Amino acid sequence: MTEPVRILVPNPGAMTLEGTNTWILPGAGGTPAIVIDPGPSDFGHLNRVRAACPDGISEIWITHGHADHVGGAMRLAEWTGSPIRAYDPAISMTDPLRDGERGQVGGNAVICVTLPGHTRDSIGFIVFLDDGPVLFCGDTILGRGTTQISWPDGNLAQYLATLDKMERLVQLFRVRRLMPGHGPVIMEPTATIRAYREHRLQRLDQIRAAYQKGHTSVAALVDAVYGDLVGPTQKAAELTVRAQLEYLELT
Numbered sequence: 001m002t003e004p005v006r007i008l009v010p011n012p013g014a015m016t017l018e019g020t021n022t023w024i025l026p027g028a029g030g031t032p033a034i035v036i037d038p039g040p041s042d043f044g045h046l047n048r049v050r051a052a053c054p055d056g057i058s059e060i061w062i063t064h065g066h067a068d069h070v071g072g073a074m075r076l077a078e079w080t081g082s083p084i085r086a087y088d089p090a091i092s093m094t095d096p097l098r099d100g101e102r103g104q105v106g107g108n109a110v111i112c113v114t115l116p117g118h119t120r121d122s123i124g125f126i127v128f129l130d131d132g133p134v135l136f137c138g139d140t141i142l143g144r145g146t147t148q149i150s151w152p153d154g155n156l157a158q159y160l161a162t163l164d165k166m167e168r169l170v171q172l173f174r175v176r177r178l179m180p181g182h183g184p185v186i187m188e189p190t191a192t193i194r195a196y197r198e199h200r201l202q203r204l205d206q207i208r209a210a211y212q213k214g215h216t217s218v219a220a221l222v223d224a225v226y227g228d229l230v231g232p233t234q235k236a237a238e239l240t241v242r243a244q245l246e247y248l249e250l251t
């Protein structure tokens with residue numbers, strides 16, 4: 001396979017960084033491509049995605065069910081006749097993606113790996129490129145900053161277990177790069193996964209300490225631990241605080 005192609009959705013924002021990354025795994029020798037996360041329902045973007053797949057699209061894969069990743073999938077499926085596949089059977093048009101499922105694209109092997117935590121249905125794809133494996137990780141790890149735990153669908157215990165699983169997979173397969181759903185490609189997978197774990201554990205310490213000082217409401221904990229936030233980042237912090245309270249059994 002030639003290198004995966006990123007097509008950036010023009011939906012930049014506090015939660016989406018530069019925008020959602022749509023990834024195309026090109027076919028080889030005139031075979032169809034796989035599209036990972038078509039993004040939201042944006043005609044111009046979906047047209048660019050289709051144009052970047054001149055030999056067609058065999059399947060549309062979804063890393064998780066958030067609208068900035070899946071919102072345009074149905075339209076792309078209608079345009080191209082390609083089925084949508086996701087971990088969530090409610091999103092899949094054919095067999096849902098399974099943990100450990102193996103496949104091929106462009107002559108390269110692919111393994112699906114479930115990554116629950118950001119959402120319950122998060123799944124990633126290890127693709128064995130000619131110069132080594134890479135892991136498409138959706139919003140489990142972002143190219144910059146940290147990810148939210150989308151409580152109550154997201155779950156912090158699952159997320160921490162997923163970080164452990166990712167670190168093991170990176171070691172096992174010698175994964176060279178993480179290809180996130182937002183932001184730049186991550187060139188140091190192990191260090192980044194460890195930094196994410198460290199950050200989550202630090203936040204838990206901060207939440208525990210603030211709670212013991214009497215900041216027991218979600219709003220007070222967001223203020224105490226995350227400081228002054230507005231708009232979508234505040235909402236994300238609230239959900240992540242709720243996920244942390246659940247994890248610490250303080251609810």
Ligand SMILES: [Zn+2]
Pocket residue numbers: 016020066068069139181182
């Ligand atoms: Zn996203």
